[in-house]
Amino acid sequence: MTVKDDPMGREKVAIKLPAVLRQRIKVRAAQLGMDMQDAVTEAIQAWMADGAEHPLVETSGAANFTTHLPEGMNEEFRKVAKSRKAALNQALAQALTEWLRDRPASHRQREATGPVRLIVCNQKGGVGKTAISAGLAESIAERDARVLLIDFDPQCHLTSQLGFKPLGIDDPSLAKRMLGEEKRVDLRSLVVPVESELFGGRLHLLKGSPYAFLLDAKLATAPGLRVRETALERELMALEEEYDYVIVDCPPSLGYTMDNALYYGRTRDGEDADSSGVLIVVQAEDSSADAYELLMTQISAITGDMDLRLALLGIVVNLYDSRRGYIATSSLQGWRDLGTPPVLGVIPDLKEQREAVRVKQPLLEYAPESEQASCMRELARRLVG
Numbered sequence: 001m002t003v004k005d006d007p008m009g010r011e012k013v014a015i016k017l018p019a020v021l022r023q024r025i026k027v028r029a030a031q032l033g034m035d036m037q038d039a040v041t042e043a044i045q046a047w048m049a050d051g052a053e054h055p056l057v058e059t060s061g062a063a064n065f066t067t068h069l070p071e072g073m074n075e076e077f078r079k080v081a082k083s084r085k086a087a088l089n090q091a092l093a094q095a096l097t098e099w100l101r102d103r104p105a106s107h108r109q110r111e112a113t114g115p116v117r118l119i120v121c122n123q124k125g126g127v128g129k130t131a132i133s134a135g136l137a138e139s140i141a142e143r144d145a146r147v148l149l150i151d152f153d154p155q156c157h158l159t160s161q162l163g164f165k166p167l168g169i170d171d172p173s174l175a176k177r178m179l180g181e182e183k184r185v186d187l188r189s190l191v192v193p194v195e196s197e198l199f200g201g202r203l204h205l206l207k208g209s210p211y212a213f214l215l216d217a218k219l220a221t222a223p224g225l226r227v228r229e230t231a232l233e234r235e236l237m238a239l240e241e242e243y244d245y246v247i248v249d250c251p252p253s254l255g256y257t258m259d260n261a262l263y264y265g266r267t268r269d270g271e272d273a274d275s276s277g278v279l280i281v282v283q284a285e286d287s288s289a290d291a292y293e294l295l296m297t298q299i300s301a302i303t304g305d306m307d308l309r310l311a312l313l314g315i316v317v318n319l320y321d322s323r324r325g326y327i328a329t330s331s332l333q334g335w336r337d338l339g340t341p342p343v344l345g346v347i348p349d350l351k352e353q354r355e356a357v358r359v360k361q362p363l364l365e366y367a368p369e370s371e372q373a374s375c376m377r378e379l380a381r382r383l384v385g
């Protein structure tokens with residue numbers, strides 16, 4: 001269907017398109033600073049100009065998609081599609097898939113230093129570390145990067161919220177490997193893919209184990225551990241080759257477990273100073289400010305003792321609700337006034353996050369168009385470009 005309704009000489013066109021493809025175009029166009037209709041126009045132009053064989057694209061689950069094309073283009077597109085014996089929705093799906101293929105999201109090169117390591121932390125409980133770890137990982141994976149999420153919290157919320165059963169206390173686990181108690185099992189066997197067309201097999205999770213409750217105490221006394229703070233890095237190195245980003249969802253505690261995560265997130269030799277590092281999730285309330293001070297003390301201690309460079313990449317103010325009045329607004333201002341680390345995101349208290357947790361689905365899969373999902377994508381954009 002075509003309606004000439006646009007003063008800029010564009011025609012409104014409705015074609016069927018799979019929702020996932022539509023979403024990916026929307027995200028990539030936004031990343032490239034383009035209007036979606038311009039991205040679609042480019043894609044169709046390139047498809048028409050390319051007379052080579054175009055591989056078939058899966059179009060099941062297609063829904064109505066409306067865009068505006070330059071005048072006359074829709075007619076020409078239909079003619080070319082007909083001459084190539086392609087249904088119009090198949091032709092559009094091919095054009096957009098090829099457009100995406102030719103414009104990979106820019107991710108920094110990992111060859112020299114390995115993946116970017118992002119440590120999501122705060123010893124204060126319930127501020128949203130797990131929600132932000134997952135949303136960030138989903139947003140980065142949606143943009144064609146390979147992401148490994150580490151459930152480093154013995155509560156295993158990340159594992160269960162993404163729909164998996166946490167490891168049993170007697171099962172092999174990251175924590176056991178860190179303590180040298182489990183040598184035979186390859187950590188890869190504890191990694192599961194987070195399935196969704198959005199992530200295209202690029203988002204993986206290293207499942208959590210309640211055994212990690214013993215990490216702090218055991219790391220303090222484990223015989224044979226030369227350096228207690230490096231056990232996490234030692235174990236994760238074996239997995240890193242397959243990923244562009246590793247994101248660690250930390251437990252709400254300070255101690256050897258956290259020291260391991262902070263050490264893991266340090267700036268390595270040859271790495272950009274603002275690449276790997278720490279992301280601190282807070283709320284706009286006074287107790288969060290106290291918790292932040294404690295975390296900073298811990299960070300100063302470990303960076304001083306071990307002579308580390310650790311980038312404080314930013315603060316995310318989560319569960320923000322300005323209706324809570326002066327405490328909320330002045331606390332938010334307080335976080336902004338810090339200046340360094342910068343406030344990278346202010347994420348409202350919205351229902352979609354809780355609903356996604358209830359149905360055990362990734363937020364971006366459950367509510368891809370929600371404000372909450374947009375906040376996560378914006379955070380990813382500000383954090384990793």
Ligand SMILES: Nc1ncnc2c1ncn2[C@@H]1O[C@H](COP(=O)(O)OP(=O)(O)OP(=O)(O)O)[C@@H](O)[C@H]1O
Pocket residue numbers: 124125126127128129130131132153155157250251252318319320347348349350351353354357
């Ligand atoms: N922006 C948000 N809007 C609505 N609900 C949220 C938001 N962020 C987190 N939540 C919900 O708040 C609860 C606590 O969040 P989450 O588990 O991510 O916190 P946490 O810091 O990881 O907690 P813990 O310290 O126990 O690990 C969860 O039910 C989560 O779904």
Ligand SMILES: [Mg+2]
Pocket residue numbers: 129130131153157158249250251
């Ligand atoms: Mg958590």
